Amino acid sequence: MLPFALEFSAFTDAGFWVGVGVFAGTYVLLALGLQLNVGFTGISNFGQAGFMAVGAYTMGVLTVESGFSFWLALPLSIIAAMLFGILVGLPSLRLREDYFAITTLAAAEVVRISARNLKDVTNGSEGLSCSQTGDFVCFDDTWRDVSDGIESFLQSLGWSDPESLIPLLLVVWGFVIVLTIVLKRITDTPWGRVLRAVREDEDAARALGKNPLVYKLQSLAIAAAIAAVAGWFLAFNIASIAPTEFLPIFTFFAYAVLILGGLASYWGLIVGSAILWTLLEATRFIELPIDADQEAALRYAIVGLVIILLMAFRPQGMFGKREEMVLGE
């Protein structure tokens, strides 16, 4: 018997592809913000998982603990993530690129550790979970209603038995398409041209009367806002909000998507994310004689290797434009 037998049946299973699709869509969103930061503004934001955490936790805590309406909590969570982005950016964006990278990474860790420590608000390392049975309020109650609505609509169209994650898949990819178009359009405006000018030559931008700090802060705040949206979908997908979902490595999952897709190429992100998540989810179906820790290690190793190899041999990614790429001096 082969120890490496692959269950090919998994790849014909609709559930597998729906699962891949939801994760892939969520990570396109996370990488969209990075594209704006790294690809168009030239700032290396290493804290995207932290902004995602701020978004998800604000949404979760406001609905569960403070009794806010779901529809009010969503925009508030975006605002919270943007404010946090500005707070982190103000001291660090004035400085060289590497200081900013270290600071954002540290800020994301502070969010995660605070979420773990503030047990009264966030329920500590267990987090806010919706998997318990019984009658209690959870952050995804309203989302479930929306999801059921979409499901019955699909059934009324003649789709007899859609997978339970299909509504989430549709909504996530709806956001992906709309936000990609919006970002593409705003980077083609005069504002977007200033961002590129800041990326290419800060002093030149300053000489033309544009304050680079203001533009970098705006770029960072927008990335944080999109990360907050990705945070909701991650929370709906796994029905929980816990510190381990926002480890720094998830920022670099998004970086792997970003450079697979290519710098300064918005549509490339979709291909990049689809490839990465097919690869990552497929590891679940390779029958290796390994335990759960080793399986997690294998997934992280894949992401690490993808990043190293791409940076070494094709830093602009699959669809990136070399002329749009500024990778340091």
Place this chain on the structure above:
Amino acid sequence: MAARPEYSPRERLLGWSRDRPALAAGAVLALGVLALVAAKGVHDVAQTALYGLSLGSIYALGAVGLTLVYGILKLVNFAHGDLLTFGAYMAYLANISIGLPVAVALLCALIATAALAVLFELTMWRPMRGKGAGLFQLMLMSIGLAFLIRSVVQFIWGGQVKELDVDTTSTVQFLGLRIGETELVVIIIGFVVLSAIGLMLRLSTLGKQMRAVSDDLDLAETAGIDTRRVIILTWVFAGALAGLAGVLAGATQTVEPNLGFELLLAIFAAVILGGIGDAFGALAAGIVLGLVIELSTLVFDAQWKLVVGFVVLILALIIRPQGIFGKAKAI
């Protein structure tokens, strides 16, 4: 004769502290310690400070190697923390799996980690420099490497917490203070090694060459320094110190795949606080940071340690991004 400009006392104080940042930082620190002594008593503060020295030695050992690589190669090595992890696991392998005494295991870990650091220089960093890779490319690559090292460690040894064969219960008492034997050994090793490093950098030819290359690589090369050799030796040095820091961290706490990464941000804070590329600065800032973080547990719960380190980093970035020992320059 031109009239001398009038300065208010506030401006004079600000000007004074700008010219002597290390003294000013020391004064702020001393005031903080005095306030703590007033609030908690001498005994508690001294007791906590002892553990701060142990933590500070680990930060300083990690930071010296990181700052040299940062300064010489312009490489922000996010994989440095995972070199610490690797060192700790090498000591575990030699100490527990093979059964060698801890001191021998420590030596094995130093050699293995230095060899790993040189291996990465030869297979990754040197070819990438040859290609003229930029800052972002190298940063991201080092992060990929960090995850790769950690995954391999987790794949082989699993995610569970391991312990080295050290005495974690005996304590030593003096002057009414009590400290764990392991922590005391860590402090002694830390201070001996750090003093040796300081002397080596200040007095030996290699140390001078390292600092020259860190200042300006091209100029050093023109001056006849074999920069390739200096770079390899810098990696040996950084790797061995990282391995040592990893083993000391593993001995005082536990050995786990996240050991190095959890220390990395504080080590970066020490590097920035000391001024990037400045080995003496990193050394002093590491010790100070260890003290500050450990003393903060008298005020805040210990689970907020990492957050305290981050706040120090942010304050440093706002007030003096070139480091408390760095020369005034725009960054």
